[in-house]
Structures are given as structure tokens and as C-alpha cells.
Amino acid sequence: MNKDYTFTITNTLPGTMARAGVLHTPHGDIQTPVFTVGGTQATVKSLTPEMVKDMNGQAILANTYHLMLRPGADVVEKAGGLAKFMNWNGPTFTDSGGFQVFSLGMAYKKGIDATSHSAKGDAKHAKHSAGQLAKVDDEGVSFRSHIDGSPLRMTPESSMQLQWQIGADVHMAFDELTSPLAGPEYVRTALDRTHAWAERCVSEHAKQWEAHQKAGKPYQSLWPVIQGGRDEALRRESAKFLGALDVDGFGIGGVFEPGEIPDVVRWVCEELPDDKPRHLLGMGSAVSDLFLGVEYGIDTFDCIAFTRQARNGSIYTAAGKLNIKNAKFKTDFSPLDAACSCYTCTNYSRAYIHHLLRAEEILGLTLASIHNEYFVVNLVDQIRESVIDGSFMDFKKQYLAEFDPNLNTEKQA
Amino acid sequence: MNKDYTFTITNTLPGTMARAGVLHTPHGDIQTPVFTVGGTQATVKSLTPEMVKDMNGQAILANTYHLMLRPGADVVEKAGGLAKFMNWNGPTFTDSGGFQVFSLGMAYKKGIDATSHSAKGDAKHAKHSAGQLAKVDDEGVSFRSHIDGSPLRMTPESSMQLQWQIGADVHMAFDELTSPLAGPEYVRTALDRTHAWAERCVSEHAKQWEAHQKAGKPYQSLWPVIQGGRDEALRRESAKFLGALDVDGFGIGGVFEPGEIPDVVRWVCEELPDDKPRHLLGMGSAVSDLFLGVEYGIDTFDCIAFTRQARNGSIYTAAGKLNIKNAKFKTDFSPLDAACSCYTCTNYSRAYIHHLLRAEEILGLTLASIHNEYFVVNLVDQIRESVIDGSFMDFKKQYLAEFDPNLNTEKQA
Numbered sequence: 001m002n003k004d005y006t007f008t009i010t011n012t013l014p015g016t017m018a019r020a021g022v023l024h025t026p027h028g029d030i031q032t033p034v035f036t037v038g039g040t041q042a043t044v045k046s047l048t049p050e051m052v053k054d055m056n057g058q059a060i061l062a063n064t065y066h067l068m069l070r071p072g073a074d075v076v077e078k079a080g081g082l083a084k085f086m087n088w089n090g091p092t093f094t095d096s097g098g099f100q101v102f103s104l105g106m107a108y109k110k111g112i113d114a115t116s117h118s119a120k121g122d123a124k125h126a127k128h129s130a131g132q133l134a135k136v137d138d139e140g141v142s143f144r145s146h147i148d149g150s151p152l153r154m155t156p157e158s159s160m161q162l163q164w165q166i167g168a169d170v171h172m173a174f175d176e177l178t179s180p181l182a183g184p185e186y187v188r189t190a191l192d193r194t195h196a197w198a199e200r201c202v203s204e205h206a207k208q209w210e211a212h213q214k215a216g217k218p219y220q221s222l223w224p225v226i227q228g229g230r231d232e233a234l235r236r237e238s239a240k241f242l243g244a245l246d247v248d249g250f251g252i253g254g255v256f257e258p259g260e261i262p263d264v265v266r267w268v269c270e271e272l273p274d275d276k277p278r279h280l281l282g283m284g285s286a287v288s289d290l291f292l293g294v295e296y297g298i299d300t301f302d303c304i305a306f307t308r309q310a311r312n313g314s315i316y317t318a319a320g321k322l323n324i325k326n327a328k329f330k331t332d333f334s335p336l337d338a339a340c341s342c343y344t345c346t347n348y349s350r351a352y353i354h355h356l357l358r359a360e361e362i363l364g365l366t367l368a369s370i371h372n373e374y375f376v377v378n379l380v381d382q383i384r385e386s387v388i389d390g391s392f393m394d395f396k397k398q399y400l401a402e403f404d405p406n407l408n409t410e411k412q413a
Numbered sequence: 414m415n416k417d418y419t420f421t422i423t424n425t426l427p428g429t430m431a432r433a434g435v436l437h438t439p440h441g442d443i444q445t446p447v448f449t450v451g452g453t454q455a456t457v458k459s460l461t462p463e464m465v466k467d468m469n470g471q472a473i474l475a476n477t478y479h480l481m482l483r484p485g486a487d488v489v490e491k492a493g494g495l496a497k498f499m500n501w502n503g504p505t506f507t508d509s510g511g512f513q514v515f516s517l518g519m520a521y522k523k524g525i526d527a528t529s530h531s532a533k534g535d536a537k538h539a540k541h542s543a544g545q546l547a548k549v550d551d552e553g554v555s556f557r558s559h560i561d562g563s564p565l566r567m568t569p570e571s572s573m574q575l576q577w578q579i580g581a582d583v584h585m586a587f588d589e590l591t592s593p594l595a596g597p598e599y600v601r602t603a604l605d606r607t608h609a610w611a612e613r614c615v616s617e618h619a620k621q622w623e624a625h626q627k628a629g630k631p632y633q634s635l636w637p638v639i640q641g642g643r644d645e646a647l648r649r650e651s652a653k654f655l656g657a658l659d660v661d662g663f664g665i666g667g668v669f670e671p672g673e674i675p676d677v678v679r680w681v682c683e684e685l686p687d688d689k690p691r692h693l694l695g696m697g698s699a700v701s702d703l704f705l706g707v708e709y710g711i712d713t714f715d716c717i718a719f720t721r722q723a724r725n726g727s728i729y730t731a732a733g734k735l736n737i738k739n740a741k742f743k744t745d746f747s748p749l750d751a752a753c754s755c756y757t758c759t760n761y762s763r764a765y766i767h768h769l770l771r772a773e774e775i776l777g778l779t780l781a782s783i784h785n786e787y788f789v790v791n792l793v794d795q796i797r798e799s800v801i802d803g804s805f806m807d808f809k810k811q812y813l814a815e816f817d818p819n820l821n822t823e824k825q826a
Contacts, residue, residue: 041768041769041772041774042765042768043769043772043774043776043777044776045774045775045776046775046776046779047776048776048779066772070768070771070772071743071764071767071768071771071772072743075743075744075764075768078744078746078764079746079762079764079765085762085764085765086765087760087761087765330484330485330488331488331491333491333492347500348500349492349498351484351488351491351492351498352455352492352498352499352500354484355454355455355483355484355488356454356456358483358484359454359456359479359483359484361454361456361458362458362459362775362778362779363456363457363458363459363460363461364456365775366459366461366775366779
């Protein structure tokens with residue numbers, strides 16, 4: 001086959017499920033484990049592609065839902081695909097749009113359920129369905145644009161078509177996300193639908209590849225998304241079902257409470273075939289989950305929380321987080337993190353970043369984002385090296401002993 | 414003397430007042446005529462210093478008023494001065510704070526006068542003084558912070574002290590700005606005050622230099638600001654008076670209506686000594702004023718309008734301006750300006766900038782700002798070259814014939 005897409009595991013770590021490898025795509029190689037950089041709207045917020053390359057960013061993950069709304073998948077296609085459109089000469093991923101269709105406009109954090117459970121819903125949770133924007137049926141999902149409220153529809157087939165237009169190297173299959181508040185009955189229903197939809201994605205994907213191949217265009221890989229909430233049996237079942245499909249890799253989806261990710265990753269990766277890559281979707285910002293994710297078999301991560309926090313002045317250091325807007329940093333002329341080699345820490349002081357963010361200057365958002373994104377990209381790079389040289393368990397122990405997630409979280413003084 | 418500050422005129426253009434030269438400062442040389450890049454709050458809005466260097470930006474102009482308020486001139490001094498604080502390894506200018514003290518919080522554009530004329534004011538204009546934030550007397554100006562309303566005071570001496578703390582290579586003397594609505598009597602009073610203040614600035618400047626010299630610190634130059642409204646006699650008088658002082662260069666200040674700048678510049682430069690540099694303060698965004706300013710003897714320009722317009726989607730091209738947010742650019746995959754060699758035009762399409770600005774993405778502000786600021790910096794560079802090689806008049810004629818200031822100014826569709 002001329003798919004120009006391979007995944008090669010180069011190292012494993014005895015006694016763990018961790019592995020290092022190379023994901024080869026038409027737009028270049030990715031050394032795994034890797035933290036992919038969030039580029040939701042075909043831009044990494046406040047950063048140029050050169051800044052992303054400088055921090056050793058290897059791949060960018062954009063969002064089908066956002067690009068469908070603006071500028072339109074057809075526009076991205078006409079531009080020559082996502083990578084070319086955004087001047088990123090490297091590998092790209094797209095999320096299917098499933099997560100956003102179900103979550104945007106919703107308030108998961110406030111405990112409000114996202115989906116319309118209607119007759120199939122659990123009575124216990126139906127009361128949370130007020131204000132819904134998304135309505136799911138077996139064919140697909142009807143929802144409204146979060147931009148202008150216009151009615152839209154997405155199906156497994158349309159998600160595949162959109163993703164082939166956008167042209168990333170890695171596509172996620174269209175899945176149904178369930179709220180952490182959904183009862184077991186609904187999680188079961190949604191999981192069956194996610195599996196049926198994955199099969200429809202595989203069919204549509206094959207059609208798209210055939211057409212693209214005829215047109216001399218490169219392969220785009222398909223990774224279905226494992227769901228099943230926090231239920232071990234469902235997660236294992238989902239991994240087995242999707243693991244048996246003729247696909248290129250896997251996503252692990254869901255909405256998690258703190259501490260839940262490692263168990264779910266372990267259940268899933270114990271069932272998945274070893275020879276295909278596994279992506280933990282939107283993993284959150286718990287640094288320990290990067291270590292445990294790799295330990296239990298994750299190859300690729302993404303999360304936009306690090307740059308979002310940067311824009312709010314919450315800065316990651318090897319010792320933990322600090323709020324750079326705090327008054328005590330006004331005359332602190334040391335770098336954000338003395339041990340960090342990012343562009344920001346090499347060239348600017350805490351006092352300057354403090355000034356820029358207090359003065360609401362755009363460059364402050366850029367410099368803080370460079371630092372936080374470098375922090376997480378570089379940390380996963382170090383984790384990868386530690387898998388390769390066998391020092392992973394020592395590195396993990398030492399790093400997590402020194403990193404205090406509760407450091408210095410006081411508000412701006 | 415060890416001032417390490419010189420201005421050398423290398424070329425003049427017969428039949429005009431234009432000249433090209435080199436302004437040598439402790440932080441490096443500036444080839445003139447030059448467009449200095451606006452860095453009001455010790456940052457060029459949305460750009461890194463590398464981006465400014467890449468567009469051949471030679472000097473950055475920051476603002477004493479803004480830096481006094483935030484982060485404080487003392488903080489900038491502790492950081493090692495403005496250039497070091499902002500990681501700009503090149504020459505810097507500071508405006509005195511005079512313009513901002515009189516204008517911020519005011520609404521010149523709405524025809525409201527900025528200053529309290531009290532007993533000295535013209536009755537005709539006194540009614541415009543409502544809502545004043547600044548109160549001027551012969552000693553200085555009392556005003557309120559536009560950030561938190563706290564009462565503040567600036568005098569010629571304090572402006573000099575603040576500027577020596579901030580540590581730019583070029584300081585402007587503290588002057589009194591008059592509104593375009595001020596009557597002749599008030600303009601006369603304000604001009605006398607501006608002259609008296611310039612003499613006090615010279616005294617305080619000498620004291621500061623003596624102290625800094627003893628401490629082994631580099632020279633910082635002083636440029637008083639010529640005022641006099643739109644009155645030819647007053648402008649010529651102001652240029653003669655300030656031209657006779659022992660200073661290093663001159664600013665030309667004021668608030669102008671379209672078309673007024675060239676005459677004022679000519680009157681002033683005809684009176685000023687030839688051997689010192691002349692800066693046109695906040696010149697506005699009329700491209701023709703760049704040509705006419707040089708033709709009548711201006712060496713350095715500044716204006717923040719080009720980047721501000723960029724952030725609003727108003728893009729300069731050799732043919733005129735266009736509104737990149739307009740729907741017709743959604744699928745236009747050509748660069749902003751096919752003739753432009755800036756980073757943005759080399760790497761990105763109109764469609765992408767359109768998308769970023771429509772989606773309110775920060776990178777859109779950065780890419781548009783790079784383009785517009787390159788446009789004006791590069792144009793003045795070309796003007797300089799044309800002064801040197803003698804082609805200035807031809808270049809001016811050709812350029813202004815092709816540039817349509819009214820091109821494509823329609824609003825977003």
C-alpha cells in the first residue's frame with residue numbers, strides 16, 4: 001500500500017506499558033510520546049508556527065467543529081489543507097468535532113448535562129438537560145452554532161468528509177461524548193452508538209481515501225475514539241470493539257474528574273492492539289497524568305489548558321505554578337523559571353511579563369504561552385527520552401516529588 | 414566630550430530640504446530618515462523584538478506617561494533601562510509624557526478641549542473644557558491617571574528625571590500641547606510656557622547627565638518640542654527659540670488636521686539649525702506626509718496608527734488600503750500585497766488573515782501588524798535610499814500616483 005503512514009515502536013520499558021516510537025505521516029515524522037500543540041481554529045493561540053517549531057512542537061491539533069463554522073472546511077481545502085493554510089509545515093491532527101458538538105454552549109463544569117436524553121435518558125439526570133444545544137439520534141447530532149445559533153447537523157459521514165477536506169494527517173472518528181453525570185443506562189446507549197458510528201466512519205473513510213488516492217493525494221489516517229465513561233467493563237469492551245477495526249490508531253475520549261485518567265488509560269491500553277498509536281484527547285493539565293499516561297501506554301497527548309492558563313498569568317515551573325500577575329513579581333528580574341530554556345525565559349524577566357499582563361499587552365499573552373507550552377512539550381520530550389534510556393521510573397519519582405501542584409496559587413494581589 | 418551621541422548628515426538633495434544621515438547613539442546607529450516603531454508601554458503591540466528587527470525597525474519609541482504609571486520608571490531603571498527591560502537591543506526614544514498628560518481621557522476628535530484654560534483661556538473655547546482631567550499652571554501639570562483616576566503631577570524637572578530613569582537614547586522635553594480649538598491668545602500663553610519649560614528641561618537634563626556620567630552611565634540626548642499650533646509666526650518663533658538652546662535634536666509637536674503637517678514642518682525646519690535631527694511626533698497615517706516630511710527636512714517619524722489600523726483589519730498596500738475582514742477575501746489565497754516582502758506576505762494568504770481576524774485570533778493581530786508596520790518602515794527606508802541616490806522626486810511622484818488613500822475602504826460585509 002502507498003499510505004505513507006506507519007507507526008514504529010522503537011523502545012518499550014519492561015514492567016510498564018510505556019513505549020517510544022515514530023509516527024510517520026505524509027507531513028513528517030513524530031517522535032512519540034509527544035504532546036501535540038493545540039491549534040483549534042487553525043492557529044496556535046498567540047504563537048507563530050516558528051515559535052511552535054522553536055519549542056520543538058512536532059504536531060498541531062485543530063478542531064473540525066471550529067473549522068467547519070469558520071472559515072469552512074471547503075476554504076481550508078482550497079488553501080491546500082490545514083498545514084499549508086496555517087503555514088505549518090508539519091504533521092497535523094483534527095478532532096472529529098464530536099466533543100465540541102456536545103459540549104460547546106454547555107456547562108459541564110457546572111454539572112449541567114450536555115445532551116438531550118429524551119426517552120432514552122435516565123430520569124435522574126433528565127432535569128439537567130435544560131438549555132441544551134445538541135440533540136442526538138442514531139443517525140447523527142443536530143446542534144446550533146455557538147457563533148450565530150444557526151442550526152447544523154453532523155453525522156459520522158459528514159465528519160469524515162469535513163476532515164478529509166481539512167486534510168490533517170490524523171482524523172478522529174465521530175463519537176458521542178457522555179457527561180460525567182450520565183447514568184449507566186445512557187452511557188451504554190451512547191457507547192453502542194459510538195461503536196456503530198465508528199464503523200460508519202471506517203466505511204466513509206475508505207471511500208474518501210479511494211477518491212483522494214485516485215487524485216494523487218496523500219493518505220489521512222483514521223483513529224476511532226474509545227468511550228465508556230468511568231466504567232471499567234465498558235471501557236474494556238469499547239477498546240476491544242474499536243481495536244478490532246481496520247483503523248490506524250485510537251483516541252481515548254471522555255470527561256474526567258481529577259485522578260480518573262490513569263485507570264481509564266490502563267484499562268483501555270491493556271485491551272488495544274500494541275502496534276497502533278493511542279491519543280489521550282484533551283487530557284487536562286495534571287502534570288502527573290503525563291507520566292501516568294505514558295506509563296500506561298499513551299503515545300500522543302493534547303490539551304489547551306496550558307496556554308489558556310498562560311494567558312491568565314498562571315505559569316508552570318519545575319516547582320509548580322505561580323501567578324505572575326502577583327504584585328511580588330513587579331521587580332523580580334529573574335526568568336519565569338531559572339531552569340527553563342524557552343525563548344521567554346532566555347530573554348525576558350518575570351517583571352516584564354508581569355508588566356505586560358497587567359497592562360493587557362498582547363505580547364504578554366505570547367511570551368507566557370511560549371513558556372507554558374514549552375513546559376509541557378519539553379516535559380513530554382524528557383519523558384520520551386527517559387523511556388528510551390530506561391530512567392523513566394526514577395525521572396517520574398523525582399519530578400513529581402519536586403513539582404507541587406498547589407504552589408503559589410494565590411490570586412493577584 | 415564623551416557623550417557617544419552624534420548626528421552626521423551624509424546626503425542632501427538639492428532643491429529640497431531633504432537629507433539622509435546617521436544618528437549615532439549609545440545603543441547603536443540609526444540611518445535617517447527613519448520611521449521609529451511605536452512601543453508605548455515598553456512593547457511594540459503584538460510583536461516580538463525579533464519581528465521588529467526582521468522588518469528593519471531601527472528604533473523604538475516608548476512613552477514616559479505610560480511607563481510612569483505602569484510599571485513605574487523606577488522599575489524600568491532597575492531592569493537596566495528601557496532597551497534591556499523589553500529585550501530590544503537597539504536605540505530607543507521616549508516621548509515626554511506631555512502629549513498624554515494633556516490628551517488621555519480627553520476627546521480631541523470630538524472637539525473637546527483638553528486643558529483647563531481658567532482665567533487665561535479664551536471665553537470662546539472655555540465651554541469646551543468640561544470633563545477636564547489635566548490642569549496646567551506655570552510650574553507643571555496636575556492630572557489624573559487614566560488607569561485608576563489617582564491624582565498625579567508632572568513638571569519639566571520630573572519628566573526629565575523619569576526619562577533618565579527609563580533610560581532611552583532620545584528624550585523629548587516636557588511641553589504644553591494645545592488643542593486645535595484653542596484660540597490665538599491661549600496658544601501664545603502655552604508657547605511661552607513650553608519655551609520656559611524647555612529651558613528648565615535643559616537645566617535638569619544637565620544635572621542628570623552629570624550624575625549619570627559620574628556613575629559611568631551612557632549619555633541620553635534631549636530634544637525640545639516645537640509648538641505654536643497652525644500659526645506660521647509662532648511656529649517660526651518657537652523653532653528659533655528652541656533652536657538656539659544647547660540641545661541634541663528637536664521634536665515637532667501638535668495636533669493637526671489633514672493636510673496641515675507639511676506647511677508646519679517647512680516653517681519649522683527653515684528656522685532650525687541644520688546639524689541636529691528633527692522628529693515629527695505622532696505624524697498620523699497620511700502616506701503623503703512621509704514624503705513631504707522628508708522633503709521639508711524631517712529625519713525621524715513615529716505614529717501608532719499603522720499598527721492600530723492593522724488590528725482593525727485595515728491593511729496598507731502599494732495601491733492603497735483594504736479592509737481584510739471584507740467577505741470577498743475569504744477565499745483569496747494571494748498575499749496581503751503581492752509586491753510586499755514582509756514575513757506575513759511571504760508566508761500567509763489574505764484568506765488566512767481574514768479568517769484569523771474574523772475569529773478574533775491573536776495571531777491575526779500580530780500578522781496584520783507586521784505587515785502594516787513593515788509597510789511604513791520599508792517605505793521610509795525606500796525614501797531614504799531615494800534621497801541618497803537622488804531619485805526622491807521621481808519616487809515620490811510615482812508612489813503617490815499609484816497609492817490611492819481612498820481605495821477599498823468599505824466596511825466589513
